[in-house]
Amino acid sequence: MTERKNKKIEKLKNIALELRRDILKMIAKAGSGHPGGSLSATDIGTALFFSEMKYDSNDPDWKERDRFILSKGHAAPLLYALLAKAGYFSGSELNKLRGYKSILQGHPASYLVPGVEVSTGSLGQGLSVAAGLALSAKQDKKNFRVFSLLGDGELNEGQIWEAIMFSGHNKLDNLCAIVDRNHLQIDGDTEKVMALEPLEEKWQSFNWNTISINGHDFEEILMAFEKFNQNSDKPFVIIAKTVKGKGVSYMENKAGWHGKAPNREQLEIALKELEN
Amino acid sequence: MKKDIVPIRDGYGKALLELGEINDKVIVMDADLSTSTRTNWFAEKYPQRFVDVGIAEQNMVNVAAGLSLEDKIPFVTTYGVFVCGRAFDQIRNTVCYSDLNVKIVGSHGGISVGPDGGSHQAIEDIGLMRILPNMTVVVPCDHVQAYKATLKLAELKGPAYLRLAREPTATITSEADKFSLGKADILQKGNDCAIFFTGTIGAEVIKASEMLKNEGINPTIINMHTIKPLDKEIILEYAKKFKKLVVVEEHLRTGGLGSAISSVLTEKYPIRIKHIAIEDRFGESGQPEVLLDAFGLSARKIKKQILDFIQ
Numbered sequence: 001m002t003e004r005k006n007k008k009i010e011k012l013k014n015i016a017l018e019l020r021r022d023i024l025k026m027i028a029k030a031g032s033g034h035p036g037g038s039l040s041a042t043d044i045g046t047a048l049f050f051s052e053m054k055y056d057s058n059d060p061d062w063k064e065r066d067r068f069i070l071s072k073g074h075a076a077p078l079l080y081a082l083l084a085k086a087g088y089f090s091g092s093e094l095n096k097l098r099g100y101k102s103i104l105q106g107h108p109a110s111y112l113v114p115g116v117e118v119s120t121g122s123l124g125q126g127l128s129v130a131a132g133l134a135l136s137a138k139q140d141k142k143n144f145r146v147f148s149l150l151g152d153g154e155l156n157e158g159q160i161w162e163a164i165m166f167s168g169h170n171k172l173d174n175l176c177a178i179v180d181r182n183h184l185q186i187d188g189d190t191e192k193v194m195a196l197e198p199l200e201e202k203w204q205s206f207n208w209n210t211i212s213i214n215g216h217d218f219e220e221i222l223m224a225f226e227k228f229n230q231n232s233d234k235p236f237v238i239i240a241k242t243v244k245g246k247g248v249s250y251m252e253n254k255a256g257w258h259g260k261a262p263n264r265e266q267l268e269i270a271l272k273e274l275e276n
Numbered sequence: 277m278k279k280d281i282v283p284i285r286d287g288y289g290k291a292l293l294e295l296g297e298i299n300d301k302v303i304v305m306d307a308d309l310s311t312s313t314r315t316n317w318f319a320e321k322y323p324q325r326f327v328d329v330g331i332a333e334q335n336m337v338n339v340a341a342g343l344s345l346e347d348k349i350p351f352v353t354t355y356g357v358f359v360c361g362r363a364f365d366q367i368r369n370t371v372c373y374s375d376l377n378v379k380i381v382g383s384h385g386g387i388s389v390g391p392d393g394g395s396h397q398a399i400e401d402i403g404l405m406r407i408l409p410n411m412t413v414v415v416p417c418d419h420v421q422a423y424k425a426t427l428k429l430a431e432l433k434g435p436a437y438l439r440l441a442r443e444p445t446a447t448i449t450s451e452a453d454k455f456s457l458g459k460a461d462i463l464q465k466g467n468d469c470a471i472f473f474t475g476t477i478g479a480e481v482i483k484a485s486e487m488l489k490n491e492g493i494n495p496t497i498i499n500m501h502t503i504k505p506l507d508k509e510i511i512l513e514y515a516k517k518f519k520k521l522v523v524v525e526e527h528l529r530t531g532g533l534g535s536a537i538s539s540v541l542t543e544k545y546p547i548r549i550k551h552i553a554i555e556d557r558f559g560e561s562g563q564p565e566v567l568l569d570a571f572g573l574s575a576r577k578i579k580k581q582i583l584d585f586i587q
Contacts (some may be wrong), residue, residue: 111374166335
């Protein structure tokens with residue numbers, strides 16, 4: 001690995017730690033929210049926002065920007081931490097998460113938050129919106145790319161498979177889906193609740209190019225985006241193996257931390273574990 | 277009375293062709309029913325701006341949402357019963373909640389769909405769409421008005437539902453008539469009662485009114501083509517004038533035009549209304565005219581119910 005790349009990865013790791021702290025602090029302050037699936041996708045989100053995607057936080061409507069759709073809308077704390085860090089709004093907004101009159105609703109509302117392309121929260125819908133954006137880019141011969149982050153539990157939704165079929169059929173090679181494969185949904189192990197495997201083969205059979213990576217290894221994440229950029233004729237999915245609650249020992253791999261806020265002591269322990 | 281008998285969906289298909297010509301932002305989408313909904317006319321002429329998603333209404337609505345984010349104006353088209361029912365969550369949580377410029381077009385409204393039966397007859401669609409914040413709901417009465425409504429909705433920014441019907445019905449408006457969203461049309465003025473209606477059932481209402489005239493009763497007939505935003509002024513004006521109103525619609529009693537009008541009157545000017553609509557039941561197979569009569573919505577039955585009410 002080159003020195004430059006090493007430095008970049010070091011920088012991303014530090015950002016990810018900072019974002020994880022932001023996520024936990026805002027959820028603890030709000031008294032509710034979804035830490036598990038925010039923490040599992042933090043490294044992916046960090047790589048997207050601070051290495052891969054083109055955007056201008058001073059001009060959220062910049063036509064050439066890459067589009068990001070958070071299909072798993074309950075990971076709102078992650079999205080808000082990313083957008084604040086990217087400069088779309090002040091970091092002090094994070095303290096108002098889920099409060100009355102806050103722009104940061106429990107799930108992302110596009111009419112309130114600069115940088116949020118579309119409101120999400122009802123699972124299964126974001127990938128179709130992303131496909132619509134990608135189709136529009138194709139129709140207008142625009143170069144922007146579309147990224148959509150999906151939960152693995154979310155793949156239970158039938159509409160996701162409609163969108164997968166549609167995107168493969170229309171050869172939307174400007175579309176990159178990322179599955180946050182943390183293996184847990186609210187009721188437990190995804191393979192026990194509603195088995196997804198063989199998952200990569202499912203996407204392949206719907207005419208997608210696929211790659212499976214460790215979703216916490218920045219080198220692998222960046223390599224996956226490189227592959228996407230060389231990709232053609234088919235949409236691209238990154239199946240990112242992750243750990244729900246990643247970075248906080250007592251939350252890791254615990255379904256119970258899907259939608260629960262840490263109390264004051266728990267927050268302190270978590271923040272200590274997440275020091276640079 | 278001799279009138280052109282034309283399916284209302286033809287007016288929609290014709291308007292789309294016009295939009296194809298004058299507005300390159302318009303995209304037409306369908307879910308494998310393009311012949312039936314008349315979007316095939318647009319598809320033939322503008323194939324690059326037509327998207328058939330296959331039989332996948334939920335995906336269709338949200339792909340449209342994505343297109344609208346790029347300043348396109350998608351007209352999402354399929355049977356009303358499927359788009360409003362199956363894709364309700366998509367319409368609610370993505371389109372209306374984000375206030376996106378997506379036009380939802382539900383053909384095959386009402387029991388006059390006929391032989392396909394209850395599974396294919398949208399009788400709750402107006403209610404489902406009307407309750408959603410940010411939504412506009414338009415129910416044209418004939419193909420001439422459907423044409424105008426489609427053009428107007430392309431200019432309107434924001435989500436809208438347009439209800440169409442399958443059967444050829446009498447043309448009761450003319451090309452010269454004005455059409456403004458949210459502003460009801462008075463089709464005829466009479467001094468004995470006021471009948472509010474929405475949609476193609478207007479043809480039966482006009483026939484009923486001819487029958488009433490033979491018995492010396494002259495009704496005012498008002499076409500409520502826009503269910504939302506509702507023209508409250510005209511409702512209150514005629515409520516005050518006649519002290520009772522008749523509402524006719526090819527929709528469930530719950531949720532449609534009658535509900536909307538009742539809600540205004542209960543609050544502002546409580547009077548009795550006679551609400552002629554589909555009772556708490558599903559549709560069934562049969563010829564359209566047979567069904568309309570069986571459900572109390574034929575001209576003959578409408579006339580009888582109005583007579584009983586006003587006398």
